[in-house]
Each structure stands twice: as structure tokens, then as C-alpha cells.
Amino acid sequence: MRTTAPIPRYAPDAHRHASAPPAPEQVEERSLTFEGFTYTCRIVHQSAPQTVPLVLLGGSSQNRFSWQGHEKWLSPLCTLVTVDLPGYGSSDFLPARYGMDFLAAAVRHMLVSIDMPQVNLFGGCFGEVVGLRFAQLHPEFVRRLVFCGAAKRLPEIYTDAVPRLSQALERGDVEGAAGGLVQLFMSNPGAGRVRKHAVVARLLHHQFMSQTPDELRKAVEHNTRLLAHGCYEPLPVPEVPTLVFTGEYDTLCTPQMGRELAATMPSARFTTVREADHLVTVERREESSELIGRFCADLPIDDLPYCTVLESPGAELIGATTCR
Template sequence: MRTAVIAAQDPPRTGRSGSLPSAPERAEERELAFEGFAYTCRVVRQREPRTAPLLLLGGSSQNRYSWQSHEKWLAPLCTMITVDLPGYGTSDFLPAGYDIDFLADAVQHTLTEIGVPEVNLFGGCFGEVVGLRFAQRHPESVRRIVFAAAAIRLPDLYQEAVPRLSQTLARGDIEQAADGLVRLFMSDPEAGKVRRHAAVARLLQHQFVNQTPDEIRKAVEHNTRLVTHGCYRPLPVPAVPALVFTGEYDTLCTPQMGRELAAAMPGALFTTVREADHLVTVERRQESAELIARFCTDRPLDDLPYCTPVEVPRDGSSPTPA
């Protein structure tokens, strides 16, 4: 098992909360193996944390480096953990026969290997699918939950697009597949004002067009895994503080789908971020990072100018951790 050290980004010189938090340590990378599949996690440690370590599980097209742009707001507050689970990023290919339970257990394996008993859990898009199953299977490891751009059922748009996109990728028509993926993930420009819509669309297009053969193979297998095994099981969810948010113009995992997810979690809060769609954590990086940070440090979410009023879709109040 090898540990590599990579410099973390510098923390901000000033902050909205007043005094400057402690600078994070350098990032370390751990090469791990679970059930015979090699994978890699990245840890940016904070010597003087204000809250539990934050585990970020991103979408299927994201990897352990996708959250580096959020580090300047989050790493000064707590230790940050990102991971390329088996079948994603640079980790080993994972056949679609391995389901979401397997990935959830791989998350627990990660925490055991790096010596972190409890985390604040963030899951975005597909990361929510794995994160929720992880919380259901390993509730003792979860302090708080934040999900973004997520749902407890596969969106109709996704199920309709998967066969078409898989066939397009299989025949090597990357440009056409990239066009389809951008349309799938991003809202129609006519739906409403979305920050950085054109720039993010170009970024996605570039990312999809430049996928390696290994990334394409994993993407096809990922789609097969989701369609085969589904994304949700009605298992108990730990009664910890929880927040679900999405962009107000998310057309893939719509705000109503986000409310459904929040309603399946005891006392979960729900809000939408203004001028954003499914790519809310990219289009509004600072705001989404602040929302995560505020929730994980028990600060109020009321009256944030970039959010709609906070809702509680399920009866009950959000509990406060000890």
C-alpha cells in the first residue's frame, strides 16, 4: 500500500466567518484494495477541525480531484476525503454484476483503512446513490448527510438516454455521445437563468470528448450497473441531520425528485439553489461549498440569498448531533 503526497491548495486569506481557520495539511493519496479491486482515495487533513471529516462522493463523471476547487472553502474547516471507488476514475474496472451494496461497503472499507470512524457525508448525483446505501448499511459511520442533485429513482430522461448513449459510445462516436451527455446533464437555456451555463457546457463537452478508452468502458459499465440494479432500496436511514439541495432548474433530478429524497430521510431539509441546474456544484461552487459548510457546522441556512426557503418535506424536525 503506497501513500503519495500532493500539495493542497492554499486556504483563503479572508472568510465570511471572521478569523482565519487553520491551514490544511498536504493531501495524501492511499492506494487500497477491496475484494480484489484496487482503488485510490485522497485525504486533505485538517489539524484543528471544526467538524467531522467530510467525505465527498461525486457523480459518475467525477473523480477524486473534482472537488479541489471546493477545498479553499471546505478544507480549512475539516478533513476532506475523496475517493475513486472500484469502477470509477483511475481505479480498477468493476463489472456491472457488482451492485451498489458492493460500492457502499467499499466506502466503509475506505474509512476503516484511513482510520476515520465517522464522517459528514456528501453525495452528488450518483454519489448520492452510493452514499445513501452506505448510510443505510453503515449508519454508525455517518454524522450528517448532505445530498445534491439527487433522487431515489432513476430519472425517465436517464433511462431513455442510456441505451442510445451506450450504443453511440460502443461504435466510437464520441462527439455525438458528448452532445447527448451535455443535453442530459444541463437544462435548456430557455428554462431560466443559470450561472456560467455556456462555460460549463463547453467544459463538459471537452471532458466527454477527451475520455480515454478506459473511461468510456467504465462509463458504459456504470450505466449498465445502474439500470440493472436500480438506485434505491427502502431500507432504514439513520436519523441524523440531513440536507438535500439542487439547482432550481435541474431537469435531470428535478426539485420535486429532491423533495422525494428528502421525504425518505428522517427530518431532512430541502432547498434549491437559484440560477443553477443539475451541475449546481460546478455552476455555483462557492455557494454550494458554503451551503455544505454551514450545514456541517450547525450554522443557520435561513435567508441565504442564493437559496429558496428551506423546506421539511417529511414531518418532524432535523435532529442535532451530540
């Protein structure tokens, strides 16, 4: 315990309940165009930042507004950026022939356009796929990396489910697709105790049922894109502080998959969040915000009560190899 250290300016664990959503004047929306495709980013400005801006890249079913519930904990730390990349949210439709390199290039275009030469980068689920490719191809922009619900290979349950779900969406069976997607993203109730499991399942089902025809078309194209291009390339990763985490009961991108990804980055640390599954950032919004914020602010994350023991899979792999 650091009893003699000064109290840090950013201490989300001490100020959770005092935080407030950002004021309207802090929020800016920017419409941008990259290679003929128009897309939109949302910026929550912080006039007295403690670190570089934090870019949040969410999953395929999330958009630039999906992180508003996290803003009251993260916006005191730094400027926040969320984005509907081409092919997602309200942005232009993007044919599946455009892969991860294109989406990574779109992230770079955004950062150049809004004048952010270096950022902390969070990627959750599909956002990790884009975020990692961005870090590999454009490492000069990255100060720190945080990945959640991450994997270096497509889960078998995903590749098995995609044809059925895509066919259901194409024939207009949104109810059937919604039920299948909830089962895909959420753990089996018998796997272990997950906070807000029933509430989040209903929320997710409602979200899928409420999709517009444009959103359904993009969802089908997203699955086609991911299957066609894959989710990982063994390219160099910048040696920056990196954290990989997921829910302890994540059955889509399992903890072991997260460890495998973290092992490709020697400086990466890995942990799981207790009583959560793949949707950990929804089920434990406050705690996941604190974990992300503390890591980006260089505050200790070793003894957080809702996390399991921190691991260093990359360093452990190197050590095991050296001992042979």
C-alpha cells in the same frame, strides 16, 4: 438575527476571499484494495478541524480531483476525503454485476482503512446513490448527510437516453455521446437563468471528449450497473441531520425528485440553489461549498440569499398523514 451570539470559528460567508487552497503537505493519497479491486482516495488533512471529516462522493463523471476547486472553502473546516471507488476514475474496472451494496461496502472499507470512524457525508448525483446506501447499511459511520442532485428513482430522460448514449460510446462516436450527455446533465437554456451555463457546457463537452478508452469503458459499465441495480432501496435511514438540495432548474433530478427523497428521511431539509441546474456544485461552486460547510458546522442556513426557502418534506408528510 442572532445579534448576541459569538462569531463562529468557521464562517465561510465571512472569509470566502481570504481562503487559500490546502498546502501540499496537507494532501495524502492512499491506494487501497477491496475484494481484489484496487482504488484510490485523496485526503486533505486539517490539523485543527471544527467537525468530523467530510467525505465527498461525486457523480459518475467526476473523480477524486473534481473537488479541488471546493477545497479552499471546505478545507479550513475539516479533513476532506475524495475517492475513486472501484469502477470509477483511475481505479480498477468493476463489472456491472457489482451493485450499490458493493460500492457502499467499499466506502466502509476505506473509512476503516484510514481510521475515520465517523464522518459527514456528501453525495452528489450518483454519489448520492452510493452515499445513501452506505448510510442505510453502515449508519454508525454517519454524523450528517448532504445530498445534491438526488432522486429515489431513475429519471425517465436518463433511462430513455442511456441506450443511445451507450451505443454511441461502444461504436466510438464520442462526439455524439458528448453532445447527448451535455443535454442530459444541463438544463435547456430557456428553462431559466443559470450561472456560467455556456462555460460549464463547454467544460463538460471537453471533459467527455477527452476521455480515455478505459474511462469510456467504465462509463458504459456504469450505465449498465445503474439500470441493472436501480438507485434506491427502501431501507431505514439513520436519523441524523440531513440536507437535500439541487439547482432550481435541475431537469435531470428535478427539485420535486429531491423533495421525494427528502420525504423518506423525517429529519431532512430541502432547498434549491438559485440560478443553477443539475451541475450546481460547478456553476455555483463557492455558494454550494458554503452551504455544505455551514450545514456540517451546525451554522444557520435559513437565510442564505442564493437558496430558496428551506422545506421539511418528511415532517410535512407525517403531519399531513396525521391530520387525515
